[in-house]
Amino acid sequence: MALNNFQQLDDDRGSKLPSDLEMLLVHRAGGFAAVGGIVEHFVPNAVKVAGRMLSGDNALRPDPRGPGAHLSDDTPLWRIPQSGSYGPAAPDISNAPLWRVPPSKNR
Amino acid sequence: VTAAASRKLTDYSDSELIARYLREQNTVYFTVLYRRYANKVFAKCISMLADEGLARDATQDIFIKVMLNLSKFSEQSSFSTWIYSITYNYCIDMIRKKKKMPFVFSEDVSKISKETEVEIPDSVLLEMKKERLEKVLERLPPGDRAILEMKYSDDLPIKDIGDILGKTESAIKMQIMRAKQKSVALYKELYSNDPIDT
Numbered sequence: 001m002a003l004n005n006f007q008q009l010d011d012d013r014g015s016k017l018p019s020d021l022e023m024l025l026v027h028r029a030g031g032f033a034a035v036g037g038i039v040e041h042f043v044p045n046a047v048k049v050a051g052r053m054l055s056g057d058n059a060l061r062p063d064p065r066g067p068g069a070h071l072s073d074d075t076p077l078w079r080i081p082q083s084g085s086y087g088p089a090a091p092d093i094s095n096a097p098l099w100r101v102p103p104s105k106n107r
Numbered sequence: 108v109t110a111a112a113s114r115k116l117t118d119y120s121d122s123e124l125i126a127r128y129l130r131e132q133n134t135v136y137f138t139v140l141y142r143r144y145a146n147k148v149f150a151k152c153i154s155m156l157a158d159e160g161l162a163r164d165a166t167q168d169i170f171i172k173v174m175l176n177l178s179k180f181s182e183q184s185s186f187s188t189w190i191y192s193i194t195y196n197y198c199i200d201m202i203r204k205k206k207k208m209p210f211v212f213s214e215d216v217s218k219i220s221k222e223t224e225v226e227i228p229d230s231v232l233l234e235m236k237k238e239r240l241e242k243v244l245e246r247l248p249p250g251d252r253a254i255l256e257m258k259y260s261d262d263l264p265i266k267d268i269g270d271i272l273g274k275t276e277s278a279i280k281m282q283i284m285r286a287k288q289k290s291v292a293l294y295k296e297l298y299s300n301d302p303i304d305t
């Protein structure tokens with residue numbers, strides 16, 4: 001279809017479009033897509049966790065009785081965590097001979 | 108290879124490209140949209156802002172705006188109308204801010220009485236030589252220039268022009284008539300010895 005004089009003017013002006021603009025925009029589009037992906041993956045979870053914490057969901061709170069308190073009497077002692085902010089401090093094993101360091105610390 | 112997979116990206120409609128870009132976040136779909144409309148957007152920015160550097164920055168800003176708002180595109184209008192709407196309004200805002208011009212149109216249409224208006228046929232503008240039309244358009248207020256380009260370059264219906272500029276259809280018709288009269292007057296000022304169709 002033949003272009004009228006307005007459309008011809010538009011074509012003339014449009015042909016001056018700088019070629020580097022496409023690269024710049026596509027680069028930014030890639031950046032937005034990456035950020036969008038991160039937001040999509042993490043924000044819903046973060047919002048869900050915050051919502052549960054605000055609503056008083058105890059499952060998300062640390063056990064005030066200390067680590068391992070929820071375990072039964074039948075749980076062998078070696079399965080109860082030693083350190084952390086709750087319960088007795090873990091013994092200092094930094095200078096212990098290797099054969100005395102529990103396997104999990106030796107890995 | 109399925110028929111859908113073998114289709115060229117350039118064969119996709121605007122809506123398909125948008126849907127795929129939003130779903131897959133793959134910039135290749137946005138690139139096709141960009142290539143389809145960048146020249147038009149840049150041309151409108153040059154026409155409105157009369158400066159290639161400003162037009163370049165404006166084109167960049169407009170496409171970023173489009174990219175960030177693609178999910179809000181409702182398909183109540185075509186994508187082309189939507190992107191032109193963003194372009195014209197961006198440029199009008201920029202002119203208002205830069206030149207501190209509250210009005211970008213030649214005059215307030217509500218104050219014009221209909222009886223004094225003379226309808227100028229479209230052919231009068233469409234028969235102007237391209238270079239002369241350019242000179243005339245350069246001298247029009249940016250709003251009038253935009254409204255004429257929407258009508259004659261983009262072939263937008265009066266209703267869409269009204270939606271873009273936030274005016275009623277009758278106000279747009281009146282504004283077009285005023286812009287045409289102003290264009291003819293400017294032409295006569297510039298090329299007093301030559302009739303329009305030479």
